[in-house]
Amino acid sequence: MSENCVFCKIVRGDIPSTKVYEDDLALAFRDITPAAPTHVLIVPKQHISSLAEISDANAEVYAGLLKIAAQVARDEGIAESGYRVVTNIGDEGGQSVHHLHFHLLGGRKMTWPPG
Ligand code: AMP
Numbered sequence: 696m697s698e699n700c701v702f703c704k705i706v707r708g709d710i711p712s713t714k715v716y717e718d719d720l721a722l723a724f725r726d727i728t729p730a731a732p733t734h735v736l737i738v739p740k741q742h743i744s745s746l747a748e749i750s751d752a753n754a755e756v757y758a759g760l761l762k763i764a765a766q767v768a769r770d771e772g773i774a775e776s777g778y779r780v781v782t783n784i785g786d787e788g789g790q791s792v793h794h795l796h797f798h799l800l801g802g803r804k805m806t807w808p809p810g
Pocket residue numbers: 701710712725726727728729736782783789790791792793
């Protein structure tokens with residue numbers, strides 16, 4: 696846990712969130728500023744800064760998060776129409792919260808390349 700991390704605070708329940716999924720590994724909740732009709736963040740309970748921290752020791756955390764993303768997509772009814780899973784890394788990657796999270800975006804046609 697990181698004292699001043701907003702997603703650690705959400706995991707602890709110190710900041711409210713709209714949860715859509717929770718297990719021992721992770722929490723999934725709706726993004727406060729949705730960029731699509733479905734915009735869910737999948738966040739590990741343990742504080743990891745970003746995808747850049749992946750290693751042999753924690754790779755199963757990342758696999759678990761992606762599995763949850765696919766499960767939430769099914770639950771949200773967007774598995775058939777398609778969706779996007781993205782994680783931003785660092786300043787130029789557009790990361791604003793430095794606690795690993797995958798964005799699950801769907802419910803509209805996505806464009807490419809992203810901005
Ligand atoms: P990123 O810019 O990739 O680090 O994504 C951070 C995301 O967290 C943004 O899409 C924000 O809208 C979202 N966010 C920040 N604070 C909260 C919060 N308290 N509850 C839900 N989503 C949040």
